[in-house]
Amino acid sequence: MKSPMNDIAAFVAVAKAGGFREAARVENMSASRLSDAIRRLEEELGVRLFHRNTRSVVLTEVGMVLLERMNPIMSEFDSALDMVNLYRDKPAGKLRLNVPVSAVKLILPAIVPAFLEAYPDIELEVTAESNVINIIDAGFDAGIRYDERLEQDMVAIPIGPRRQRYALAAAPKLLDKLGRPTHPRDLLKYPCLTGRFRSGVANTWEFENDNKIIEVNVSGPLVVNIGSAVDLSVDAAVAGTGVVYLFEEWLQPYFDSGQLEPILENWWLSFSGPYLYYSGRRLVPTPLRTFIDFVKSRDIN
Known part of the structure; x- marks a missing residue:
């Protein structure tokens, strides 16, 4: 048969x-x-x-x-x-990555164009989503995640900035109207633009000062899906609808333009940067090995 x-x-x-x-x-x-x-x-x-x-x-x-x-x-x-692939002049094949939307926004733009230019025979497929999945079962070669969400049998290498912060911001006109908060708990009196993961879990607003971390259960007029709908909360913040809590790098262009004003900067939570991860139990395919070597060779970590 x-x-x-x-x-x-x-x-x-x-x-x-x-x-x-x-x-x-x-x-x-x-x-x-x-x-x-x-x-x-x-x-x-x-x-x-x-x-x-x-x-x-x-x-x-x-x-x-x-x-x-x-x-x-x-x-x-x-x-x-x-x-x-070992007998080709340049590596070829398909590379499938599963990454958070924040990586598409903040990390991959500094890597992908140059990588594809250097290796035109590699086809890169990127899927962005906020929920954590088993990349092997889903057919992906590798993923990008933060260390608290990495599985133990995975190999991880740093990718992107090694320290990041969550920033808090609002439109100047909203702060002129309501005043500027001096403590995270003051946010309970402000309209806040919150997020929720696909699992239904709400995004927690955490703040840090003098090695002390506090959580504030804020609420407001808009709740967006973490990932694909985050830009809507930024647009709403710029319009003066409420306070937004997001990656500092994501909001930096709005700080530079004056559309948003940073608030409570001495309370912004700092955390370690993301990792490119893949199975340590499988032979690493050539497109992935090429991508790993490319990431390691660049001064972006």
């Missing part, structure tokens, strides 16, 4: 993605082609590999057994193909 490798690869992709639509996005092919490949494989094997309905795709028991056996084989297959 011989099953085409492409059909087996399609099975692994759908199983890891948890559905045809997501697998099609990851593999850059149509969901119908993936569905046809799975159908052919099931007919060839004479067993059903997935339970399908209109809402979900779930592995059958035999599907789970096959995936468990195929994972190391597919990993070795990918590694074998990647060895071809």
